[in-house]
Amino acid sequence: GAVVSQHPSWVICKSGTSVKIECRSLDFQATTMFWYRQFPKQSLMLMATSNEGSKATYEQGVEKDKFLINHASLTLSTLTVTSAHPEDSSFYICSANPGTSTGELFFGEGSRLTVL
Amino acid sequence: SQKIEQNSEALNIQEGKTATLTCNYTNYSPAYLQWYRQDPGRGPVFLLLIRENEKEKRKERLKVTFDTTLKQSLFHITASQPADSATYLCALAPPGGSYIPTFGRGTSLIVHP
Numbered sequence: 001g002a003v004v005s006q007h008p009s010w011v012i013c014k015s016g017t018s019v020k021i022e023c024r025s026l027d028f029q030a031t032t033m034f035w036y037r038q039f040p041k042q043s044l045m046l047m048a049t050s051n052e053g054s055k056a057t058y059e060q061g062v063e064k065d066k067f068l069i070n071h072a073s074l075t076l077s078t079l080t081v082t083s084a085h086p087e088d089s090s091f092y093i094c095s096a097n098p099g100t101s102t103g104e105l106f107f108g109e110g111s112r113l114t115v116l
Numbered sequence: 117s118q119k120i121e122q123n124s125e126a127l128n129i130q131e132g133k134t135a136t137l138t139c140n141y142t143n144y145s146p147a148y149l150q151w152y153r154q155d156p157g158r159g160p161v162f163l164l165l166i167r168e169n170e171k172e173k174r175k176e177r178l179k180v181t182f183d184t185t186l187k188q189s190l191f192h193i194t195a196s197q198p199a200d201s202a203t204y205l206c207a208l209a210p211p212g213g214s215y216i217p218t219f220g221r222g223t224s225l226i227v228h229p
Contacts, residue, residue, distance in 0.1 A: 006159070034216065043120075043221040044160070044205070093159045102148050102167075103209040103217060107159030 002098040003027050006108025013084055014116055021079045021111045023094030029074035030096035034105065035067075038091045050077040050094075084115040118143045118208055120220035128226045129196055137191040137223045139206035145184045146208035150217055151191050154203045160219075163204075196227045 003026040013019050023033055033050040048069050049057040056069035066088075068080040081088050091112050095105040119142040129135050139149070145168050152160035166173045166182045166189065173180045179192040193200050203224045207217035 004159075041221075044219040046216065046218075049216070091157075095159070102150075102165055104148075104150050104162045104165055105160075105207075105217065106162060110157065110159045112157065 002096070002106040004094065004096055004106045004108045006094055006111055008111055009109055010112040010114075012114045012116065015085055016083055018080055018082045019084055019113060021081075021092055021094075021113075023077045023079070023096075023108050025075045025096050025098070028096075028098040030077075030098070031074060033071060033077040033094055033096045035069065035077075035079050036093045036095065038093060038110075044093065047092075052077075081113065084113070086115045089113055089115045118146075118210070118218050120206060120208060120218060122204075122206060122220040123223045124221060126224040126226055128228065131197060131227055131229050133196055135193040135196045135200065135225050135227070137204050137206075137225065139189040139191065139220055141187050141208055144210065145187070146210055148209040148217075149180075149182055149189050150207040150209065151178075151180060151189075152205040152207060152219075154205055154222060156203075160205055193225070196225075198227045198229050201225055201227050 005024045007022045031052045035047045036044040038044050047062045050069045050071040052071045058064045071077040093110040095107040121140040148165050150165040151163045154160040164175045166180045177194045181190045203222040205222040207219045209217040
């Protein structure tokens with residue numbers, strides 16, 4: 001099956017610093033990757049669609065200057081949380097579809113961000 | 117916009133019984149309805165999907181039904197085991213070629229030994 005790897009799995013940072021999360025498709029190429037945010041006992045919230053070689057598409061209400069997305073290759077997308085604040089603390093998960101027409105997503109392991 | 121409803125209350129069952137989880141949606145019928153499993157602190161894992169023109173789909177101990185009239189999908193786990201304890205998410209992929217699925221909140225299943 002398709003494998004998506006995410007790193008780091010958890011990170012603790014001080015308020016005001018920036019944090020980068022990497023998402024890699026290990027056995028397929030992904031022109032598109034999706035970044036989600038999930039609060040405890042809540043549904044996955046789509047933040048943005050990462051497009052290889054072009055700008056990401058952000059969902060309404062998501063600050064693109066706050067959550068920088070770069071998709072520089074067909075196997076790597078990064079999410080940088082800039083000037084992090086405690087309210088940015090959450091579980092961030094990336095996903096991708098390996099090209100099936102049925103649209104199922106394969107997710108990374110997730111990254112738990114805690115901003116002090 | 118599409119609204120997806122899954123029971124927010126955890127489902128507690130005894131090992132060996134069949135677990136049945138419900139997913140209801142309120143708007144258009146999706147092209148595909150997908151089910152995922154999510155363990156605490158992990159990303160969701162895709163389990164299986166059913167197409168809008170299918171009534172039922174099976175995979176090992178899993179069975180999914182899809183009723184477009186009721187706008188409902190049922191997810192069954194037969195002969196449940198404690199290892200099946202997790203949160204199960206349903207997701208709807210819209211028709212029209214845009215396959216970004218919309219996820220429900222998920223239902224927690226707890227299988228007691």
